[in-house]
Each structure stands twice: as C-alpha cells, then as structure tokens.
Amino acid sequence: MRSHGWRGGGPMFRAEGLYKSFGALEVARGISLTLPRGARHAIVGPNGSGKTTLFNLLSGELAPDAGRVFIDGRDVTSMPPDARARAGLTRSFQKNNLFPELTVLQSLAVSVAIGDGAGAVFWRPFVRSADIFRRATAIADRIRLTSHLETVVDTLPYGTQRQLEIGLALAIEPKILLLDEPTAGMSADETAEMAKLIAALPEDLTLLVIEHDMEIVFDFARRITVLDYGSVLAEGTPAEIRASPEVRRRYLGETAP
Amino acid sequence: MVLLAAAIGTWWFAGYAGQDRLGEIAIAAIFAMSLDLMVGYGGMVSLGHALFFGLGAYALAGLTLFLKWPPGLALPASVLLTGLVAFAIGRLIVHLGGVFFIMVTLAFGQMGWAWFARDRLFGGIAGLSGIPQIDLSLLGGDLANPADFAIVAVTAATMVYLALARLIESPFGAVVSALHRNAGRARALGCPVQSYKLAVFTIAAMLASLAGTLQAQRTGFVSPDLLVWTSSGELLIMVIIGGIGSLLGPIAGAALWTLLHHYLSAVTPYWMLIMGAFFIAIVLFAAEGLYGALARLAWRRPHV
Numbered sequence: 001m002r003s004h005g006w007r008g009g010g011p012m013f014r015a016e017g018l019y020k021s022f023g024a025l026e027v028a029r030g031i032s033l034t035l036p037r038g039a040r041h042a043i044v045g046p047n048g049s050g051k052t053t054l055f056n057l058l059s060g061e062l063a064p065d066a067g068r069v070f071i072d073g074r075d076v077t078s079m080p081p082d083a084r085a086r087a088g089l090t091r092s093f094q095k096n097n098l099f100p101e102l103t104v105l106q107s108l109a110v111s112v113a114i115g116d117g118a119g120a121v122f123w124r125p126f127v128r129s130a131d132i133f134r135r136a137t138a139i140a141d142r143i144r145l146t147s148h149l150e151t152v153v154d155t156l157p158y159g160t161q162r163q164l165e166i167g168l169a170l171a172i173e174p175k176i177l178l179l180d181e182p183t184a185g186m187s188a189d190e191t192a193e194m195a196k197l198i199a200a201l202p203e204d205l206t207l208l209v210i211e212h213d214m215e216i217v218f219d220f221a222r223r224i225t226v227l228d229y230g231s232v233l234a235e236g237t238p239a240e241i242r243a244s245p246e247v248r249r250r251y252l253g254e255t256a257p
Numbered sequence: 258m259v260l261l262a263a264a265i266g267t268w269w270f271a272g273y274a275g276q277d278r279l280g281e282i283a284i285a286a287i288f289a290m291s292l293d294l295m296v297g298y299g300g301m302v303s304l305g306h307a308l309f310f311g312l313g314a315y316a317l318a319g320l321t322l323f324l325k326w327p328p329g330l331a332l333p334a335s336v337l338l339t340g341l342v343a344f345a346i347g348r349l350i351v352h353l354g355g356v357f358f359i360m361v362t363l364a365f366g367q368m369g370w371a372w373f374a375r376d377r378l379f380g381g382i383a384g385l386s387g388i389p390q391i392d393l394s395l396l397g398g399d400l401a402n403p404a405d406f407a408i409v410a411v412t413a414a415t416m417v418y419l420a421l422a423r424l425i426e427s428p429f430g431a432v433v434s435a436l437h438r439n440a441g442r443a444r445a446l447g448c449p450v451q452s453y454k455l456a457v458f459t460i461a462a463m464l465a466s467l468a469g470t471l472q473a474q475r476t477g478f479v480s481p482d483l484l485v486w487t488s489s490g491e492l493l494i495m496v497i498i499g500g501i502g503s504l505l506g507p508i509a510g511a512a513l514w515t516l517l518h519h520y521l522s523a524v525t526p527y528w529m530l531i532m533g534a535f536f537i538a539i540v541l542f543a544a545e546g547l548y549g550a551l552a553r554l555a556w557r558r559p560h561v
Binding site: 059061080081082083085086090091093097098099100101102106107109110111113114115118119120121122123124125126127129132168169171172 | 423424426427428429430431432433434435438439441442443444445446447448449450453
C-alpha cells in the first residue's frame with residue numbers, strides 16, 4: 001500500500017494568486033487558497049463565479065496565466081493532471097466521469113491499479129491481483145456500494161454513480177481530494193446519503209468541495225471561500241461567512257436563515 | 258482452439274497450395290492482431306500500420322543481404338529495430354486524437370513507401386529478392402517447403418495470440434482498456450496516458466514487423482508494395498470484419514480475407530466489388546464483426 005508521508009510544517013495544499021482569462025473574459029482573478037492537512041473547505045459562489053475553472057486550475061486541466069500551486073510544499077504549477085494525481089491530488093467531476101462499460105468492482109480495481117502504478121505489470125492476470133481487489137472492495141464499502149460490486153456502471157442509478165465518482169478518486173489514496181458538486185442533480189434522499197459519505201471520509205484527507213447545497217456546506221465545512229466573478233469575495237469559518245454582510249447581500253441573500 | 262484445429266486440419270489435408278495459403282493466413286493473423294491491439298484495445302486507429310510490416314521485411318533484407326547477418330539473428334534484430342523506429346514515431350504522435358492520428362500514421366506510412374520506392378539500394382519499385390531463409394535443417398525442416406513454413410508461421414501466430422491474451426488480461430491491459438474508455442478520467446487518477454499509448458503503439462509495431470519478417474521469409478522478396486497504405490486499409494478491414502477488440506476476431510478476419518481474396522479473384526475480376534459489399538454488410542449488420550456475432554449467438558443459447 002502506498003503511504004503518503006506528510007512533510008509536516010507547511011500547509012498540505014496552497015494556491016497563490018491564480019489568474020486565468022479566456023480572451024477578455026477573466027475567469028480567475030488572483031485567487032489564493034491555503035488548506036492545512038485534513039482541511040474541510042468549501043467553495044461556494046453563484047453560477048459562473050469561476051468555481052469549476054478554479055478546480056481545473058488546481059487539478060492541472062487548465063494552466064494558469066499567472067500564479068502557482070503547491071502540494072505539500074512542492075510546486076506543481078507546471079504539472080499536468082496525471083503528475084499532480086501522482087503527487088497526491090485528485091478530483092471528482094461535476095458531470096459523472098466514469099468507466100461506463102466496467103462493473104463497479106472493475107472500475108475501482110483499475111483505479112487502485114492506476115494509483116499503484118500497477119499497470120506496469122504485464123505478465124500476470126489482473127484478476128489475480130488479490131491485494132488490489134481487496135482494496136477496491138474496501139473502497140466500495142466506504143462509498144456504500146458493496147451491494148453493487150458486479151453491476152455495470154452504466155446501469156447504476158444516477159445517485160449511485162455519483163458515489164462511485166468519489167470512489168474512483170479515493171481509490172488512488174489521495175492526500176488532497178477536490179469534489180466538484182458531489183450532490184449535483186441528486187434527490188433529497190441521495191443528498192442525505194452523500195452528506196453521510198462525505199462526513200465519513202478519512203480525517204487526514206485534505207478536502208476541498210464545491211457545493212451549492214448550503215445545508216451540506218454548513219454541515220461539513222470548517223472553512224468556506226466565497227467566489228464572485230473569479231475572485232475571493234470572502235473567506236472564513238461558517239459562522240463568519242453567515243455573518244458577513246457582504247456575502248449575505250451578494251450571495252446568501254435568499255438562502256440564509 | 259477451433260481455429261488452431263482448423264489450421265492443423267488444413268495443413269494435414271490440403272496440398273501444396275493450401276499449406277502455402279495457411280502460412281500466408283498465419284502471417285496476416287499476426288499482422289491483424291497487432292493492429293487490433295492498437296485499434297481495438299489502445300483506441301488508436303492507424304492507416305499506416307503496413308509501415309512497420311514493411312520495415313521489418315526491409316530490415317531483414319538489409320541485414321541479411323548487405324551485412325550478411327545470419328537470418329536467424331537478423332529476424333529478431335529487425336523486430337527490435339522496427340520497435341525503435343516505432344518508439345520514435347510514437348513519441349511524436351500518440352497524443353494526437355481521432356482523425357489527426359489517422360492522417361499522421363497515413364503520412365508516415367506513405368513516407369516509408371516513397372522512400373523505398375525511390376531508394377536504389379533496396380531496388381526501388383522493383384524490390385529486392387534472394388533474402389536467405391533461416392536454416393531449419395537441424396530440426397529436419399526447410400522453410401522453402403510450404404508445409405514446414407506453415408508450421409513455423411502457425412506456431413508463431415499461436416505464440417503471439419497467447420502472449421497478447423496474457424497482456425490484455427494483465428494489469429497493464431486493464432489500465433490500457435480503461436484509458437481507451439475514458440482517457441480524461443484515467444489521467445485525473447494519475448495514469449500517464451501517453452506512456453501507455455506509446456507502449457501499445459511500440460508493441461503493436463514490433464508484432465507487425467514480426468509478421469513482415471515472416472513474409473520476407475516466405476517469399477524471399479521485399480518491395481514497396483509491403484508498405485503501401487492500401488494494405489494498411491485492407492488490414493483494418495480484416496480487423497473490422499473479424500471483430501474489433503478481440504483477438505480471435507482479427508485471426509478469423511485475416512483468414513477470411515485471405516481466402517476470399519484468393520478464391521474470388523480467381524473467379525471474377527470484380528472480386529473487390531463483392532468484398533466491398535461484404536464489408537459494408539458486416540459494418541451495418543454485425544458491427545462487432547464475425548467473432549462478436551458468433552459470440553452473441555452462443556450466449557443466446559440457454560445454459561446447459
């Protein structure tokens with residue numbers, strides 16, 4: 001099993017002055033973010049405020065025009081997504097991004113194999129990789145999909161696919177996990193299930209979540225960043241964010257108690 | 258199993274011509290399996306795979322005729338040499354998607370063809386003959402004899418099949434198949450997608466080159482025809498007819514294509530028309546190819 005030694009000292013994840021524009025459209029305007037190990041951090045903001053763009057900058061799908069990204073003190077700004085994942089950061093996607101033709105167990109197992117770099121093994125059958133399949137089963141248990149191990153992903157209900165979306169990310173045993181709207185499109189029951197799943201994630205996992213459902217956000221987050229037009233409008237504890245007059249006016253207006 | 262039995266049966270009962278055909282089919286089968294590894298498993302559609310078939314054959318010709326290497330040593334060396342060329346080409350192109358990859362492989366294939374068609378050393382368009390065969394007299398065999406050649410070629414094809422089956426079943430194969438289905442997610446999970454594609458590309462090219470060296474052993478002759486892009490296209494048709502993304506499919510496709518090619522072209526000058534219609538029918542009505550269609554029929558039967 002891969003162990004992620006924590007270097008201690010500095011923050012687990014840091015983004016510094018991220019800037020990105022598409023032509024005249026500035027989608028990230030100097031965003032900075034610092035996450036200690038084991039963080040429970042939420043990103044909120046209205047549609048088009050640049051949340052998913054920020055995730056793409058953090059995970060390496062987009063290169064920033066300016067600014068830097070650090071994983072555990074290491075500058076990963078120039079690294080593509082696969083190298084960042086190997087450095088310990090991975091993400092889930094807002095729109096399900098799975099291996100539709102595989103079963104739940106197969107897709108978790110292949111994700112574990114990718115995380116291990118086990119794909120370099122070409123001389124013995126994959127199905128006999130007992131350790132990989134044992135760990136894949138353990139993750140299925142963690143994401144509450146044990147009863148669906150042999151189900152083909154494509155035939156799973158939408159909400160269950162959302163759970164697997166997180167499972168694939170967990171399979172590589174990341175240090176930092178970015179979840180992009182885990183409850184997007186879910187029913188109330190499914191949302192409650194997802195909230196439980198998020199609450200049960202390992203303590204030392206550094207978690208950054210984009211979420212629209214403010215109830216979920218105030219439930220799990222210890223810090224919240226509010227994005228507006230590609231820059232940070234406010235950052236603080238849930239209580240501070242709730243109390244911030246500007247945030248209330250600009251964003252929480254209708255939804256805050 | 259059935260295919261191997263059919264091969265042995267053919268070898269036993271068929272005459273000289275049948276055994277020669279069997280050798281030809283075994284070579285086409287290796288060639289087709291190598292392309293399917295790339296297309297069906299790696300998700301890289303190539304129209305330039307004949308380049309590596311031709312390079313293998315020409316390398317064997319060069320090493321044996323000009324450098325006087327013994328053919329038994331020149332054959333593996335040719336395969337390795339082609340692997341190096343494929344690795345260099347692959348580094349440049351495996352990141353390309355869809356139609357760009359297709360067109361660039363086509364361009365590389367045509368560059369190879371153009372070079373060998375002009376090159377005086379290798380006889381230009383007329384080609385080069387007299388490539389020595391591996392001496393099997395110690396084993397009591399002779400590659401000039403179609404019966405013995407067929408045994409060697411079918412053995413080689415069987416070994417390639419077994420090796421590829423093992424590769425596909427391995428963790429490597431599982432990761433390759435996952436990145437073929439969803440490269441973006443595999444990358445987000447930390448998979449160095451380009452390296453895997455490069456590995457698949459290089460292995461496929463080396464197997465194509467093995468088929469090419471066997472072809473040069475069979476005919477003792479190389480010409481630019483080996484690299485011409487239409488043979489890359491025909492090969493893709495064999496793979497599709499047989500069933501893309503399986504190993505037995507391409508073997509069946511190679512056998513069927515080779516046989517139809519020979520027997521139809523003897524009967525009618527319009528044989529290409531019939532082949533074309535047959536191909537279109539397969540694509541329209543049995544997209545998984547012959548193997549897929551047969552497998553589906555087999556599954557539909559109630560369990561015994």
